[in-house]
Structure formats: C-alpha cells, structure tokens
Amino acid sequence: MQASILIVSRDRKSELEKTLLLLERMIDTSIHEVLVFLDGFTDESTQLKNELNWVKWHESYKSIGASGARAILYPKATGQILIGLDDDAHPLNSDFISLSEQLFNQYPNVGVLAFQEIKGIFNSEDEALAQKEKGVVNYLCSEFVGCGFAIRKSVYDLTRGFPVWIDIYGEESCVSMEVLANGYDILYTNYIAVNHRVNKEERFKTGRNYFRFGKQLKNTAFYYLVYYPFPFYKICRLLGHNFKKYAFKDWNYFIAFFSSVFTIIINLTKVLKYRNPIDSKVLKKIRQLPNPKY
Numbered sequence: 001m002q003a004s005i006l007i008v009s010r011d012r013k014s015e016l017e018k019t020l021l022l023l024e025r026m027i028d029t030s031i032h033e034v035l036v037f038l039d040g041f042t043d044e045s046t047q048l049k050n051e052l053n054w055v056k057w058h059e060s061y062k063s064i065g066a067s068g069a070r071a072i073l074y075p076k077a078t079g080q081i082l083i084g085l086d087d088d089a090h091p092l093n094s095d096f097i098s099l100s101e102q103l104f105n106q107y108p109n110v111g112v113l114a115f116q117e118i119k120g121i122f123n124s125e126d127e128a129l130a131q132k133e134k135g136v137v138n139y140l141c142s143e144f145v146g147c148g149f150a151i152r153k154s155v156y157d158l159t160r161g162f163p164v165w166i167d168i169y170g171e172e173s174c175v176s177m178e179v180l181a182n183g184y185d186i187l188y189t190n191y192i193a194v195n196h197r198v199n200k201e202e203r204f205k206t207g208r209n210y211f212r213f214g215k216q217l218k219n220t221a222f223y224y225l226v227y228y229p230f231p232f233y234k235i236c237r238l239l240g241h242n243f244k245k246y247a248f249k250d251w252n253y254f255i256a257f258f259s260s261v262f263t264i265i266i267n268l269t270k271v272l273k274y275r276n277p278i279d280s281k282v283l284k285k286i287r288q289l290p291n292p293k294y
Contacts (some may be wrong), residue, residue, distance in 0.1 A: 005034045011041055037073040038057070068167065071162040099191055103191065112151045112187070117148055118193055177278060210253060214259060217256075220238055226276060228283070239257075
C-alpha cells in the first residue's frame, strides 16, 4: 500500500459516513487503504461495516479514548505514508496523497506534514477553499493537530506511537515531541487543506468547555511528567495558572480543576512508567518553533 488513511470515530455515524464517501471518490482503494476504529460506539456506526466493505474496520465495545484507539490502529497500517483525519474532516484536495508524497520528497528531513485546517460547514468545496490562505505557506512548526496530517510510517515507527497514558486531547503533542527528538521536522503547509466540519457558531454559543478543560489540564501535567527533565516546576506553574484564570472564577471549572488534580495524583505511578525525558536542546528548539495555524 502506498498510503494508509486512519480515522477514529465514536458515535458520529453520519459524519463518519460522509467522510468515507468523500474519500471513496478521491482515492484508488486498490493501492491505498482506509482504516477506521470505532471506539466504544453506542450508535449505529457498525452498520457502515456492511455498506462500506472496502474499509478495514476495527472496534472496541468499551471506549478506550482517541489516543488509545490510535495506538492500536496505526501499527496495523501498511502504507508508506500514514494520513490521520478526524471523522468529521475531509481533504479539500482530491490529490492530497500525491501532494503529500511530493512534499515529503521535497523535504527529506520532514517527518510530519500538518495540513491547513479550515473550520466550518460550507455549501460547497469552493466555498471552503475560499477560506484558504493566499499563496503557498510552508514553515517548520512545533506540532501537528489530529484533524488532518501525514506522517512517514518509518518516522512513526521510530516513536513510541500515540500514548496509552492519554485518553483524548494532547496526544498529537506527544508524537510531535518524539518526532522532533528523533531529529525530524514538522512542516505546516497550506498546500493541502482539510475541511473540519464543525459548527463554529454552536461551539461559540457553548462557550466554556469544562470537559475539554479537565482533560487538557490532566494531560498537560502528564506530558510534562513524561518528557521534561524537571517536570514538577512546570506542573506547579500549570496548576497555578489554571486555578487563577479559570477555577477561581467559575464553580464548574473549580470542580473540573480538582477532579483533574485528583486524577493526576492517583495516576502518577502509572504514568511514571512511561517517563522518557527529552534532551534540553530539543525542548529549546520546540519553544522557538511557531505553532501550526488552527
């Protein structure tokens, strides 16, 4: 297989189906593969297995989280290029695989391509593409986001893969850290764009996302614990900042904050098993790199 497209989905049958039908029109399934992991589904997503038998399906009846699902799914891929998509995201370039190959050939030290993310629900692909940055924008960055990226399989195999000590939110930062620690670069490019089909107005109305806040707080603390030579100072600053900015001002954030702190404490021993401090030169390089646009 030349490329493997990998998607993790949980209880979003209609979005997943739309993404897969769009991909079916874009790719040659005789030389490329699509792998989907259904994570702890409670809806009718499994019906798609019979309707779309060209997809390689994997599943867990109990939810193991997006990162855990990716940790299982990615080693099963056989393509030289692994392309990660969210279940509600699709490429806006029909030739996104060949474009990825071109960029990897052009930049031999690049291990990961971070695609431009265009958020929103549009009436047409042209309307979505109208949101794209003008001209070609390529620059080295500190990490990638999971809704649209490509990674060389050979580079992914050098890392420990998606972490099983994170459930959701932050797993891409861990893979990014290990890619950079292995001497490879991450390239942000608008040469390839994905439409992340999220309703921005609904997200704005929702406002405070307490669930995401708690998960990100916990996972960032674990990230420091695993990768930083002296993590406890970073963790204390993280907790202090989030307490003052969020928990001190909002009761629901307060509850999420202390729930996350409790989870951090009881899981310290388990997470310490994965500790792999990164060289300070790599950490300095990461701090100097810009973030991808998202």
